[in-house]
Amino acid sequence: MTPEEIENAVAAGMPQTIEDLKALVAIPSIAFPGHPEEPVHKAAELTENLLRSAGLPRVERIDLDGGFPAVYGEAPAPPGAPTVLLYAHYDVQPPGDPALWKTPPFEPTVIDGALYGRGAADDKSGVITHVAALRALQGRWPVGIKVIIEGEEEYAGESLARFIESSPDLVRADAIVVADVGNPRVGEPALTTSLRGMAAFTVEVRTLAGAVHSGAFGGAAPDALAALMRMLTTLHDENGDVAVPGLPRGTFPGEAYSEEEFRATAGVLDGVSLVGTGSLADRLWASYAITVTGLDVPSVAQAVNAVQAVARARVTIRVPPSGDPAQAIEVVTEHLKKVAPWGAHVTFSDFTTGAGFRARGEGRARAAVERAMARAFGRPPREVGQGGSIPLVAALARQFPEAEILLFGPEDDHASIHAPNERVDLEELRRTITTEALFLAEYAKG
Ligand SMILES: [Zn+2]
Incomplete structure (x- = not known):
């Protein structure tokens, strides 16, 4: 034909x-x-x-x-x-x-x-x-x-x-x-x-045998939730770029979207900036991205005056095609262990990986x-x-x-x-x- x-x-x-x-x-x-x-x-x-x-x-x-x-x-x-x-x-x-x-x-x-x-x-x-x-x-x-x-x-x-x-x-x-x-x-x-490929794991932080009263113990008792939050904030720098050593940035040939287009498609609110630096194609297609996709912590409705003994987070890593998802998990979990404050007990579980x-x-x-x-x-x-x-x-x-x-x-x-x-x-x-x-x-x- x-x-x-x-x-x-x-x-x-x-x-x-x-x-x-x-x-x-x-x-x-x-x-x-x-x-x-x-x-x-x-x-x-x-x-x-x-x-x-x-x-x-x-x-x-x-x-x-x-x-x-x-x-x-x-x-x-x-x-x-x-x-x-x-x-x-x-x-x-x-x-x-x-x-x-x-x-x-x-x-x-x-x-x-x-x-x-x-x-x-x-x-x-x-x-x-x-x-x-x-x-x-x-x-x-x-x-x-x-x-x-x-x-x-x-x-x-x-x-x-x-x-x-x-x-x-x-x-x-x-x-x-x-x-x-x-x-x-x-x-x-x-x-x-x-x-991009992907990798995910759950991190659990333990500091106390059980939750204790925040009035009687708060100020000296190590808070597992506070420890977890401190650890998670080290995953990105002040620009929002991934800050874990050992996860290099990549470059993608050609452009992705204009910033305007991306903002509209993603539904970014007025006055809120995008995160990360470099071209959008580099950030979205050729570099690592780390997102905390879930937290096991008391909900606001269930909140009581207590210092938490345990807190968990689900962490998802998007892996550029040049990277290895299993190695990305190793690098990020090692990093979290290193930055854990106060000698908190940190364990990892529920690993999943998918190649790019x-x-x-x-x-x-x-x-x-x-x-x-x-x-x-x-x-x-x-x-x-x-x-x-x-x-x-x-x-x-x-x-x-x-x-x-x-x-x-x-x-x-x-x-x-x-x-x-x-x-x-x-x-x-x-x-x-x-x-x-x-x-x-x-x-x-x-
Ligand atoms: Zn489909």
Whole structure:
């Protein structure tokens, strides 16, 4: 097919594509414990039917041990052609407070060229991108196609990663497209080439056998909560930069956002400054960030006049792709031990780590997707990073070190993923589908 034929096929298919996306968004496929399981299975079933409608000769559901099913599709490679694996997920985040939504989260609604609803962007737009790109090719597969759509990404289930480890041949490919990201701005194409990893642990501080009266003992009794607060404030310097020795700052090629844009997207209040120094791209994509994400201390409502004997904090570290999450935990916990005042007893527990990702700069697939994107958007893509992690990407990179992993998708930075009023811009969706379909054809050419 010529590029024009592909573009026209995608455009002609858009009304059906939008209807199918709406049907998928209408299903509350929340794979978190405490939510009904039946809609998750229903979304898997619809995903399976959608892949069948794209004409793939082999489509099946894969039951994963201890998890929701993944949906798999395949078309064999023409002789000598490479194989591409397409990834997305059909599960969604819980909607949160329905009062914050302008339209009901599971009643997909088009307003001003965007489809609103939970999962409209993250990541049912990714599912539909694959389906629509494959449909546009009308069964004339330029490369081998493999599709894997999972159902427990948001819940951070690990059954798919385990499955890939145990059955690598099923998903083995020369290039992998992860359609679970997007462009910083609608209409401005970007390839996500770097993901931060993450590490987290719980720190516990003990100073007394038990809490004691703050009148009788306060002033001399060592307060575990005060000790913990002193320790935590040493994690950053007065500018808000990470101040733990041994966590070097990195640099990212190219810009992220303007400060204005970042303030608006993050919802920073008037008069409140950002933290850290250096470019936003360096801070968000190439450097460590440490956040205290929880504290076990008496709540204000439960407060009594007592000096605390024990206090706990959950500490999360975002790790640049060049860093090692396990080593970051070692460095930060050593630091906290060192700065603990008054000989307080400090222990650490509940460690978790996830690796980051850095894409290789060149390769046949990378060149092909850059050509495809430039055509679909009318301008060449730039490189961006992402501050968050996608654990499966690290798992794929580990399992298939030779494969080129490409991250792009229709979830622009204003899509409000994981937030109320999530939406996908439908023109952005069309351009992304066009990119993917053109890429599959371009990649075949070499
Ligand atoms: Zn996602």
